[in-house]
Amino acid sequence: MRILNEVSLDVYEGETLGLVGESGSGKSTLGRTLLRLYDADSGKIEFDNLDISTKNRRELRPLRSKMQMIFQDPYSSLNPRRRIGDLIADPIRIHGHASEREIHVRLRELMDMVGLSHSFLTRYPHEFSGGQRQRIGIARAIALKPKFIVADEAVSALDVSVQAQVINLLMDLQDELGLTYLFIAHDLSVVRQISTRTAVMYLGGIVEIGMTDDVMHNPAHPYTAALISSVPSHDSIMSKSPRIKLQGDPPSPLMPPSGCRFHTRCPFATDKCAAEVPFPHDVGSGRSVACHFPIS
Amino acid sequence: MSDNILEIRDLTVGFRTEQGPVEILKGVSFDVKAGEIVSVVGESGSGKSMTSLAVMRLITDPNAMISGTIRYKGRNLPGLSAREMRKLRGRQIAMIFQDPMTALTPVHTIGWQIAEQMRVHLGLGAKVARKRSVELLGKMGIPDPERAYDRYPHHLSGGMRQRAMIAMAISCDPAILIADEPTTALDVTVQAQILDLLQDLRREYGSSIILITHDMGVVSTIADRVLVMYSGRIIEHGAKSDLLDKPQHPYTLGLMRSIPPMTGERPRRLPSIPGSPPLPGKRPEGCSFRPRCEFSFSKCSAVPPLYRCNEQFAACFLAEHGSHQWQRNLAEERTAK
Numbered sequence: 001m002r003i004l005n006e007v008s009l010d011v012y013e014g015e016t017l018g019l020v021g022e023s024g025s026g027k028s029t030l031g032r033t034l035l036r037l038y039d040a041d042s043g044k045i046e047f048d049n050l051d052i053s054t055k056n057r058r059e060l061r062p063l064r065s066k067m068q069m070i071f072q073d074p075y076s077s078l079n080p081r082r083r084i085g086d087l088i089a090d091p092i093r094i095h096g097h098a099s100e101r102e103i104h105v106r107l108r109e110l111m112d113m114v115g116l117s118h119s120f121l122t123r124y125p126h127e128f129s130g131g132q133r134q135r136i137g138i139a140r141a142i143a144l145k146p147k148f149i150v151a152d153e154a155v156s157a158l159d160v161s162v163q164a165q166v167i168n169l170l171m172d173l174q175d176e177l178g179l180t181y182l183f184i185a186h187d188l189s190v191v192r193q194i195s196t197r198t199a200v201m202y203l204g205g206i207v208e209i210g211m212t213d214d215v216m217h218n219p220a221h222p223y224t225a226a227l228i229s230s231v232p233s234h235d236s237i238m239s240k241s242p243r244i245k246l247q248g249d250p251p252s253p254l255m256p257p258s259g260c261r262f263h264t265r266c267p268f269a270t271d272k273c274a275a276e277v278p279f280p281h282d283v284g285s286g287r288s289v290a291c292h293f294p295i296s
Numbered sequence: 297m298s299d300n301i302l303e304i305r306d307l308t309v310g311f312r313t314e315q316g317p318v319e320i321l322k323g324v325s326f327d328v329k330a331g332e333i334v335s336v337v338g339e340s341g342s343g344k345s346m347t348s349l350a351v352m353r354l355i356t357d358p359n360a361m362i363s364g365t366i367r368y369k370g371r372n373l374p375g376l377s378a379r380e381m382r383k384l385r386g387r388q389i390a391m392i393f394q395d396p397m398t399a400l401t402p403v404h405t406i407g408w409q410i411a412e413q414m415r416v417h418l419g420l421g422a423k424v425a426r427k428r429s430v431e432l433l434g435k436m437g438i439p440d441p442e443r444a445y446d447r448y449p450h451h452l453s454g455g456m457r458q459r460a461m462i463a464m465a466i467s468c469d470p471a472i473l474i475a476d477e478p479t480t481a482l483d484v485t486v487q488a489q490i491l492d493l494l495q496d497l498r499r500e501y502g503s504s505i506i507l508i509t510h511d512m513g514v515v516s517t518i519a520d521r522v523l524v525m526y527s528g529r530i531i532e533h534g535a536k537s538d539l540l541d542k543p544q545h546p547y548t549l550g551l552m553r554s555i556p557p558m559t560g561e562r563p564r565r566l567p568s569i570p571g572s573p574p575l576p577g578k579r580p581e582g583c584s585f586r587p588r589c590e591f592s593f594s595k596c597s598a599v600p601p602l603y604r605c606n607e608q609f610a611a612c613f614l615a616e617h618g619s620h621q622w623q624r625n626l627a628e629e630r631t632a633k
Binding site: 129131161216233250 | 339340453454456483484485486487489510513514555558559566567569570572573
């Protein structure tokens, strides 16, 4: 089964690239493959002008500190039997060459950065709310001063009032530390808020990528347009564009449709779409669309 | 009022724990009219799901303490026998859940499960029940309903399972459908289809729907009336357009501002509410939103009653004399845009 199908993608230094798409589109797989948590069958991944796709585990190790991940549910990635301080110090102990004294100072610095009290360092994960746990997960991810962070549905499990705090925190940290994010989420309004550019995935491929405002306000791919028009939004009752209704569910990646993978659900599909695979092409201002008949 | 199909008064639910009694719901009162879509919004732990479980009498924990009245067409549900309640549940009041697998058994085909419901409640014969089940599956937008009838839940995708569960819930034409986060686990394109379906239900069968959700977007799409819950209480309620346009409770306002907008300028920073919702055992005295509220003042150490502001009600001392200054600020902010 092919989960990702010939994906080509650049992430620019210092940007946040939002990655949206429905479940099963391959967003998480792409994020994890970029970090070499999964191995690609073919293709090349360069990080900092360095080909990392052929490196073995030992060669990858020094690079791991430069690329980190933030998960949806930090609780499942925090060992319940260990204290917060130890959990955050782990990556530093494993990768860094810091003395315990330096670690002590660094832990307090990290807690300040993510807005948590120093006294939390001696407590256990179950004592914290979802928002606080996500802050702990973030502290751990930035402990080694990484350059690139993959945030996989990092705010999806949080209540809206807390979600806004964590989005603000991620944006502040980016400014302070010059981080680059790949921000994976199914919530388009969250992606719109945080992303410089946005990529839209459907069934293992990127169908559209461009500046967030362009993609969100003038989608060129019919799937992007359908996705955006389906978002029930509380602030746009008046200005909402007519909904493009999609029939059925996304097809299984076990049996992807021929030609354009979206043609079975696309309201504008023609015979050409069933026969020929559309390749991504530039439609101006840095936007690329994989569609035979993009919306202009 | 006679057109209320459901009247809930002073519903209080608590649990005996080792640390003493913990109240989850405190004095919840509201009405549902026939054919109305009422949305209950709130964050995790606000008590919205507990309210629906209480109405269905599905709180079976022996340590639960439930008081208050729940009148359905004049009958007080807590006073009914288990047998009478069983007749009502699924027939008069049906429920759909976030996860369809909690409502569907994996050992029978979905068609069998829908048909069984109609055989038990409506006394239909096997053949008629089968025919009606197939019709229902088709109406729910399931392709090839004849074949879908004989499939097991694990054969279907999440969206299709959700449809099968809705088909089952409405098979006996219930007067009230309680939908607890019915679209939360679904993708947006499928969510939009399910929301259409719920609206069709109301139109075709005149069912009342209680929609429990945390998503303000969903609320604005289909609700007639909105109840906002916080810490086990209803803190604001009113017609959808009033409530979304002119929230009277600072929590409702904060909740709406925390959602990143889909249109217009992107804010450099999202307005957010500090802290997080309190755990049921650790709720503060007085107004439970006080520690997170930017407008709190001396009066807030008492529990505010629901004050009336025009056509909506808010449990906030700021609403005691109608709209407050922040309301006018908000209006200015809107016109400036």
